[in-house]
Amino acid sequence: MDGFQPLRVAMIGTGYVGLSTGTVLAYLGHRVTGVDKDKSKTDLLRAGRSPIREHGMEELLELSKGHIVFTQDTSKAVAEADVILIAVGTPSKDNGEADTQYVEAAAEEVAQSLLPGRSYVIVVKSTVPIGTNRRVIYVINRVMGERGLSRSTPVHIVSNPEFLREGMALYDTLYPDRIVIGAEDPEGVAAMQRLYRPILEQTFNAPSFLARPSGYGLPPMITTDPTSAEMIKYASNAFLSLKISFINEIAGLCEKVGADVSEISRGIGLDKRIGPHFLKAGLGWGGSCFPKDTAALLAIGKEYGYEMPIVAAARQVNHEQRHRMVEKLQQALKGVRGRVIGVLGLAFKPGTDDVRESPALDMIRILVDRGAHVRAHDPAAVSNAKQALEELDVEFASNPYDVSLDAEGLVLATDWPEYVTLDLERLAQSMKTPVLLDGRNMLDRGKVEAAGFLYMGVGK
Numbered sequence: 001m002d003g004f005q006p007l008r009v010a011m012i013g014t015g016y017v018g019l020s021t022g023t024v025l026a027y028l029g030h031r032v033t034g035v036d037k038d039k040s041k042t043d044l045l046r047a048g049r050s051p052i053r054e055h056g057m058e059e060l061l062e063l064s065k066g067h068i069v070f071t072q073d074t075s076k077a078v079a080e081a082d083v084i085l086i087a088v089g090t091p092s093k094d095n096g097e098a099d100t101q102y103v104e105a106a107a108e109e110v111a112q113s114l115l116p117g118r119s120y121v122i123v124v125k126s127t128v129p130i131g132t133n134r135r136v137i138y139v140i141n142r143v144m145g146e147r148g149l150s151r152s153t154p155v156h157i158v159s160n161p162e163f164l165r166e167g168m169a170l171y172d173t174l175y176p177d178r179i180v181i182g183a184e185d186p187e188g189v190a191a192m193q194r195l196y197r198p199i200l201e202q203t204f205n206a207p208s209f210l211a212r213p214s215g216y217g218l219p220p221m222i223t224t225d226p227t228s229a230e231m232i233k234y235a236s237n238a239f240l241s242l243k244i245s246f247i248n249e250i251a252g253l254c255e256k257v258g259a260d261v262s263e264i265s266r267g268i269g270l271d272k273r274i275g276p277h278f279l280k281a282g283l284g285w286g287g288s289c290f291p292k293d294t295a296a297l298l299a300i301g302k303e304y305g306y307e308m309p310i311v312a313a314a315r316q317v318n319h320e321q322r323h324r325m326v327e328k329l330q331q332a333l334k335g336v337r338g339r340v341i342g343v344l345g346l347a348f349k350p351g352t353d354d355v356r357e358s359p360a361l362d363m364i365r366i367l368v369d370r371g372a373h374v375r376a377h378d379p380a381a382v383s384n385a386k387q388a389l390e391e392l393d394v395e396f397a398s399n400p401y402d403v404s405l406d407a408e409g410l411v412l413a414t415d416w417p418e419y420v421t422l423d424l425e426r427l428a429q430s431m432k433t434p435v436l437l438d439g440r441n442m443l444d445r446g447k448v449e450a451a452g453f454l455y456m457g458v459g460k
């Protein structure tokens, strides 16, 4: 690569974001050390195996061998690094605020490990509430002051929010829509330009399993102040959430007036001002980001005495959507108590094993609460779902056909592509009452009905 200058990178946290970004940076030629507190993760990674299901991850780790190592030891990784990225979790607190304790703890550990006489760039990649970058600067300065290093070790702090989608994480990192950098000083910006240069200029050889999309140009790098960078991330997720909630609200009305929401999505999505994405009606949104980030945005507003009724409504519609879907099933079956209900899909979306805030799990909780016996399947997320639903009496099946056995209702909760090719007749025949709620509008109604099912979609 022309003029490429590799950097030594420490990635603090090798979860969905840290591992994806770290592996891509290693593939681009940087020298990366992935640090994680969780020994089970670093052990797997050292063996070349990915702790998460992410398309192309193990293949890219293999191609990046020699450029990436994994450790639990923050100090060595940080001391030798030029750029340190913090990509630890920021879960919701009970009041909706994002909990920044892991970011602060990581910042403290990083500051303890900096060496005198060297300069460092510290990047906050986690999604953090407004002002957290200032807080990170404070923590780092405090620790460095205590260590007597303030003058001898220049540190530049950068906010670099992440926009990747789980299931597409490596692809999104190699071919982002934009890169957002929030920095107060030019040194921080220059380091990020150097870090992301192969992506900004698209000079790397695209791996065969992560081919460059046709027509992909060069991604813009947006340079702004850290507070605006933090806000871009929250505003982006809030907007995407409300797009989905909007179409789900329209779907509810479509059912009443006899319109088909898929036609509405197509009809409005072709308007360039609206765009076709995130206009698919279904069980609603979930995952590790939208629920917690919209809650955090409302909490930030509250802190400033500022109401955000649009974001609040998007959350409310999303919450009600799960209940509305269970209601639909209840009506068709005349109650779910005592009935076996099969659920296809547990992950919050296809391509991932992540079940955090998954609509499928929410629906299962409501169904169990109403006395149904739930049997569920997922191609990747059963192990995570078992943990998340530990307290409930839910049965897990290793193949979709076992789910339908003697069931009186079947819910398609996650749009895994493999569910499109299911043998519908086989499913219908093994059920006591062949009723199917297509919670993702992914199956062909005609085919489902021809197989003997009573079909219900969303907004149809």
Ligand SMILES: NC(=O)c1ccc[n+]([C@@H]2O[C@H](COP(=O)([O-])OP(=O)(O)OC[C@H]3O[C@@H](n4cnc5c(N)ncnc54)[C@H](O)[C@@H]3O)[C@@H](O)[C@H]2O)c1
Binding pocket: 012, 013, 014, 015, 016, 017, 018, 035, 036, 037, 038, 041, 074, 087, 088, 089, 090, 102, 105, 106, 109, 125, 126, 127, 128, 162, 163, 164, 165, 166, 288, 289
């Ligand atoms: N998952 C996504 O799709 C996504 C997308 C964009 C942004 N984000 C944001 O990125 C951040 C990370 O999300 P994630 O999904 O990767 O989280 P994750 O829970 O999958 O990973 C976080 C990792 O950090 C490790 N960790 C915590 N404290 C540590 C420390 N002090 N030192 C070393 N390791 C430590 C944990 O063991 C864990 O493996 C969050 O703020 C999230 O909101 C996530």
